[in-house]
Amino acid sequence: MALLEINNLGISFGGLRAVDAFNLKIEKGQLYGLIGPNGAGKTTAFNLLTGVYKPSQGRVLLDGEDITGKSVIEINRTGVARTFQNIRLFHELPVLDNVKVGLHNQMEYSTLAGILRLPKYRKVEKEMNQKAMELLKVFDLDGDAETLAGNLPYGKQRKLEIARALATNPKLLLLDEPAAGMNPNETKELMDTIRFIRDEFDMTILLIEHDMKLVGGICEELTVLSFGQILAQGETSAVLKDPKVITAYLGE
Amino acid sequence: MEFLSYLINGISLGSVFAIIALGYTMVYGIAKMLNFAHGDVIMVGSYVVFVSVNSMELPTVVSVLLSIVVCIVLGVVIEGIAYKPLRQAPKLAVLITAIGVSYFLQNVALLIFGADTKSFQSVVKADPITFAGGQVVVSVETIVTIAACIIIVLALSYFMKHSKMGRAMLAVSEDSGAAQLMGINVNRTITVTFAIGSGLAAIAGVLLCSAYPALTPYTGSMPGIKAFVAAVFGGIGSIPGALIGGILLGIIEIMGKAYISSQLADAIVFGVLIVVLIVKPTGLLGKQIQEKV
């Protein structure tokens, strides 16, 4: 059984079919790319998967469980975590706390226990601090644990967003243009990190990207969207050679 | 018949709210700030008329014009000194500054005129008109107020649609960054907005004090808040919204006073506002804005 199975997913905004007849199958542990020109509906597809928009048709199955039309929170709890195209961090919180917000639903103590600092609070906080620090270490952010997230340099902010998403313990990780705004060196480093996450956490990753080098370098399979429709789908090297795809990207 | 005169009084009070609310709504739409000092500009305008009629013995028309000029200057000065430096500041900082300006105006008035209530002489000197065989009595103030409101709303709508400055205002309220790129002088547009809003406040002050002739340094405060409520009620940023919100609020207040409890009138007004916002979170005519993910 595939980890993520999307059947005939679609949504319209006032008559415009932003995403139409979208089908996708991702196996566990796969690194999958979603590409397409600007306005092709990639981010909309992410928003459908994560519950930001309710699809007007189709079904989404995560690990066999139907998550179609569920709320953002429910979908996250079922095991989908994401990053955003325009970075969305908790700017006024330290880096460590950003990750600890991601661990929120794994911390089992009540508000009252927190206010009264009961032993349970101390125990859970200690465990979670460790867990958060371990995650930060993966992204080489452990040295910045106290820094406010808003004060991090851009590249590190992108990484922190991934760390925070991973903290929610997802089955599927969605990355929305993780390399946007990065220089070639940073992109290369990011590619290594993404591969590392997949191997280390046995994670399934679906990413949206414009950087063809990154997509070609790490994705095993691709889906190309254009005007909300699937243009091509399949193995990376084959898709990138597809004349239809080249036309869509470069024009006639 | 009683109902009819309450209704007319409500529309009249609502017209005053609407005129004040227009100032609120325009400033909010364009500068994206709540100008809490707006109500106090009303008070200043009323004192100007009071002084020029009572002490300087100027003709009424001249007094009213003088009051409008003073308020326009005041509005522009307030904007230039207190608000302009804060264009990039967080909303809360601007709000606190506006509160500061409000306290400032109240206390300056307190120092000059004292806390005692001045009885304001109506600027309209004519006998009330009776309808329906003496059962409905309508004061001329009421008629003038409603007429003034209609004229102002029509003029303002025309100005917004057909003048260059009006369209610049619409552009700035839509997206000030883009407007700037299109060559619109955003700062000047905001200044003009304040000037118009403050001029309207002066008119509202004269009308308000003609109908309710007690003038103190705090006169503008409550009508100011209520007009703000009216603006939110109708959908803040919208000119027809301010008109509808203001008139409905005036009617609700007068009817509430007459039929439920004069003590509870304010609670009723604010209660209706809460209900409206729960049902329609952006007010009656407000635009729904979807946050982009």
Next chain:
Amino acid sequence: MNMIKSMSKTTKNNAITYAMVIIAFAVVQTMVMTGNITSLMNGLLVPLCTYVILAISLNLTVGILGELSLGHAGFMCVGAFSSSIFSQLTVDVITTGWMRFSLAIILGAIMAGLFGFLVGIPVLRLKGDYLAIVTLAFGEIVKNVINAIYVGIDEAGVHFSLQDVTSLGLSETGLVLIKGPRGITGTPKDSTFVIGVILIIITLIVILNLMNSRTGRAIMSIRDNRIAAESVGINITKYKLLAFAISAALAGVAGALYAHNLSTLTALPKNFGYNMSIMILVFVVLGGIGNIRGSIIAAVVLTLIPELLRSLNDYRMLMYAIVLIVTMICTWSPKIKELRERYSLQNWIQKKKHAKEVV
């Protein structure tokens, strides 16, 4: 290692806040005991504690949740009147003063918290300025309703009226609780400076510990980025309501403290109206949004300034207004910011350090 350092940083910060309150208390208490305090100042001590609690609790809504509230005085009013009624009804039943007062405070907190919860429901659907206006409306409604109603109690139960005391139709043994605009009279004077300070410390414990728990982090994450918070599974509705209700409940505590310091409790615009809400907001903003210690200092300083300026009676509110405007402009004007940056000592040192590092 870093973790311990970061933990100790917040802990240290909080410790300074507690120490500041305790030291200030010790100094003032010594002055009171040795009689080195003017009667004016002495009368100001309990209100001062009230304002501090109000400022800290409002900071939970404004600074930590990031929503603007203009109706904090309304919650205080709910706490004041409900606790006051409780004390009147039980003054003969519970004769132990501290126990009755504790129960009154708890009741005040629960009632205010309940109102906070109820007001919080529309809050969830609204944003920014709309929220501000709803809270403002709520505050005015509470004040207005209390000013308009007469409440009495006798063996037959509770009586309400909108007209006057006689229309309540109480029996001879009946007790009038709220006398419309004349409010409540005869509340036992249970509030003291010591109790006020204890309540400040309790408020601090609640807020500071909350901020360092999963709940507090969830609330702050909503403030910083609602969409991201939702994407990591934070229940926005739940935590907004919770923050709002806790903030209101603490305002209720302040109200109970305030009410039991007065022989006559009336819902005047100046103590429970929108002006009061604004004043508390000013404390929070000038003390630094989200900065709890700042709220305390601002509440104390800004309450004392007008009192100390009493000799300049006519001008004190004017100066207060000017202080507000000037502070805001000095903090946020880009021109002044630039000047400050150019001439600030700290920056100058930092620049030197930075220059060295670059080399």
